[in-house]
Amino acid sequence: MDTDRQEIIIKGINASPGICIGKAYLVDSEGVEVIEKYRIEANDLSKEIKRFKAAVKKAKDELRKIVEQSPEELQHAHILETHMALLKDKMLYGRTIETVKHESVNAEWALKKVVSNLIEVFQTMTDPYLKERSTDVVQVADSIMQNLVGAKKVNIAAIDKRVILVARDLSPAETSQINLERVMGFITDHGGKASHTGIIARSLEIPAVVGLQTAMASIRSDDLIIVDGNRGTVIIEPTEETLVKYEERKIDYEEYKAVITRESKIPAESEDGIRFAVMGNIELPEEVFALLNYGGDGIGLYRTEFQYFNRPEFPGEDELFDKYKDVVEVMDPKPVTIRTLDINGDKALTNQFDSEETNPALGLRAIRYCLKKPQVFIDQLRAILRAAAFGNVRILFPMISTYFEICEANRMLDEAAKSLEKDGLPYNRDIEVGAMIEVPSAVIMADVIADNVDYFSIGTNDLIQYSLAIDRGNEQVAHLFQPLDPAIIRMLKHVADVAREKDIKIFMCGEMAGTPHHIPLLLGLGMDELSMNPQTIPDIKRVIRSLKVEDTRSFLEEVLKQTTARDTFELIKDAYGGIFSEQLYSE
Numbered sequence: 001m002d003t004d005r006q007e008i009i010i011k012g013i014n015a016s017p018g019i020c021i022g023k024a025y026l027v028d029s030e031g032v033e034v035i036e037k038y039r040i041e042a043n044d045l046s047k048e049i050k051r052f053k054a055a056v057k058k059a060k061d062e063l064r065k066i067v068e069q070s071p072e073e074l075q076h077a078h079i080l081e082t083h084m085a086l087l088k089d090k091m092l093y094g095r096t097i098e099t100v101k102h103e104s105v106n107a108e109w110a111l112k113k114v115v116s117n118l119i120e121v122f123q124t125m126t127d128p129y130l131k132e133r134s135t136d137v138v139q140v141a142d143s144i145m146q147n148l149v150g151a152k153k154v155n156i157a158a159i160d161k162r163v164i165l166v167a168r169d170l171s172p173a174e175t176s177q178i179n180l181e182r183v184m185g186f187i188t189d190h191g192g193k194a195s196h197t198g199i200i201a202r203s204l205e206i207p208a209v210v211g212l213q214t215a216m217a218s219i220r221s222d223d224l225i226i227v228d229g230n231r232g233t234v235i236i237e238p239t240e241e242t243l244v245k246y247e248e249r250k251i252d253y254e255e256y257k258a259v260i261t262r263e264s265k266i267p268a269e270s271e272d273g274i275r276f277a278v279m280g281n282i283e284l285p286e287e288v289f290a291l292l293n294y295g296g297d298g299i300g301l302y303r304t305e306f307q308y309f310n311r312p313e314f315p316g317e318d319e320l321f322d323k324y325k326d327v328v329e330v331m332d333p334k335p336v337t338i339r340t341l342d343i344n345g346d347k348a349l350t351n352q353f354d355s356e357e358t359n360p361a362l363g364l365r366a367i368r369y370c371l372k373k374p375q376v377f378i379d380q381l382r383a384i385l386r387a388a389a390f391g392n393v394r395i396l397f398p399m400i401s402t403y404f405e406i407c408e409a410n411r412m413l414d415e416a417a418k419s420l421e422k423d424g425l426p427y428n429r430d431i432e433v434g435a436m437i438e439v440p441s442a443v444i445m446a447d448v449i450a451d452n453v454d455y456f457s458i459g460t461n462d463l464i465q466y467s468l469a470i471d472r473g474n475e476q477v478a479h480l481f482q483p484l485d486p487a488i489i490r491m492l493k494h495v496a497d498v499a500r501e502k503d504i505k506i507f508m509c510g511e512m513a514g515t516p517h518h519i520p521l522l523l524g525l526g527m528d529e530l531s532m533n534p535q536t537i538p539d540i541k542r543v544i545r546s547l548k549v550e551d552t553r554s555f556l557e558e559v560l561k562q563t564t565a566r567d568t569f570e571l572i573k574d575a576y577g578g579i580f581s582e583q584l585y586s587e
């Protein structure tokens with residue numbers, strides 16, 4: 001081994017928390033970079049298509065084998081199922097065959113062309129989750145391409161020593177083969193936080209950093225590396241000093257995690273005896289298990305739009321009902337807040353090519369879309385009301401910006417109930433109905449909206465975007481995206497006052513609710529429930545347990561006197577700094 005290598009630090013995206021230290025294992029799946037184009041004569045076209053079909057079948061068989069070998073309780077089996085469905089998808093499979101036929105070209109070339117067109121469509125999307133769905137298409141296409149050209153494949157399951165995987169990218173199928181006794185963590189050059197590979201890493205609970213870009217170029221097999229999944233950094237050939245520092249951090253983190261996990265089932269009751277519900281936000285039904293493990297008191301936000309992506313048609317009522325019912329039954333008697341479709345804006349559907357808008361954040365998004373496409377809306381409302389017969393369901397309407405919209409949404413809900421009655425299907429209309437407060441006009445009209453709902457749920461991600469005129473996905477203005485901006489705090493105060501006057505409940509499900517140092521302020525405002533990324537639940541519960549609500553009320557008076565986000569932050573630090581975990585919230 002080369003002993004005079006310098007310590008190198010590379011920065012990526014923290015995809016899964018934790019720290020691991022060990023030897024690098026380079027996963028060098030053969031990429032198929034250069035594809036030649038050649039002509040296929042008319043007589044040979046059907047042979048070429050057969051060759052393509054055989055490559056797809058082989059990819060399918062390989063994937064099926066992995067699914068079958070995966071333990072049943074694996075929470076991410078659905079991701080592999082998605083890949084299985086993509087293998088048969090019209091957009092990929094059908095269009096490749098068409099291209100071979102119509103352009104008389106070889107299957108490799110046709111597949112490459114279809115994939116790059118699809119990627120272009122995905123790249124026009126600003127939502128990071130959706131953008132990363134293009135990764136799924138690429139990974140599935142890669143597995144077909146490797147079969148077409150007969151490239152060598154990696155066998156992660158066969159690794160027989162304790163290592164950290166280093167790869168350009170890992171497909172969900174590859175990640176699923178990770179043997180937790182051998183693989184301590186992994187890092188990749190591609191991918192983002194919302195990539196399926198990241199989701200799997202979180203469900204396996206191993207540290208992972210993705211999107212490093214230069215890991216494959218900078219690391220050699222057997223190099224000693226440190227993966228810090230909390231901060232998203234990787235250190236190659238660390239110095240003795242760094243090694244000692246990270247060994248300590250690793251121990252601290254593991255102790256912290258053990259305590260927090262042990263404590264996660266303890267209710268979030270403040271020092272002065274007030275109990276709060278700490279809920280989780282989910283995007284996929286499979287996340288409910290993690291949510292329960294982290295001690296979630298229910299689902300405060302089920303973002304249902306993810307079932308509408310990556311497919312040529314809208315899901316039907318029965319399919320939606322089955323999915324909701326599964327979640328509701330697992331969670332029962334804990335509440336499940338099902339938010340109706342919040343598409344467009346930054347989450348455009350792949351099957352809606354007619355929906356291009358110059359200003360999508362201000363366009364036909366969420367409830368506006370649903371009111372314009374009543375059949376899509378009614379299908380979903382019926383599915384929700386049917387699932388409500390199986391447990392504790394609340395419904396939540398996104399992006400309400402006028403009184404008219406909440407009235408219309410309620411009217412359609414009644415209509416859905418009536419049609420179910422007529423069809424003789426079991427349902428439950430006696431559920432709580434809520435409006436998301438995430439547009440400034442809804443803040444101002446909160447009093448009239450309150451008369452038409454049982455609760456408010458504040459979506460700070462959009463409320464900040466629309467109030468401070470900050471595109472939530474634009475990194476150029478990310479530094480201005482300040483939940484503690486006094487304008488936001490005054491709006492929250494107004495909504496909280498209205499909720500109290502009107503005697504309805506007030507929840508928060510935007511990211512602001514999952515940040516420990518915001519909690520004193522949110523309790524002071526009188527939030528009844530907070531909902532967040534499931535992994536932060538134990539942390540937030542712990543912060544709540546160390547606060548006195550009465551103190552937070554007088555603290556709020558001080559906060560309301562501040563004129564900048566920075567001053568408010570300093571005030572929080574001075575008053576409560578000691579209770580936040582330095583380990584996670586410094587740096």
Ligand code: PEP
Pocket residue numbers: 301303342438458459460461462463509510511
């Ligand atoms: C929000 O806007 O704060 C919210 C929770 O909804 P989403 O992030 O899905 O827009």
Ligand code: MG
Pocket residue numbers: 398438459461462
């Ligand atoms: Mg929102």
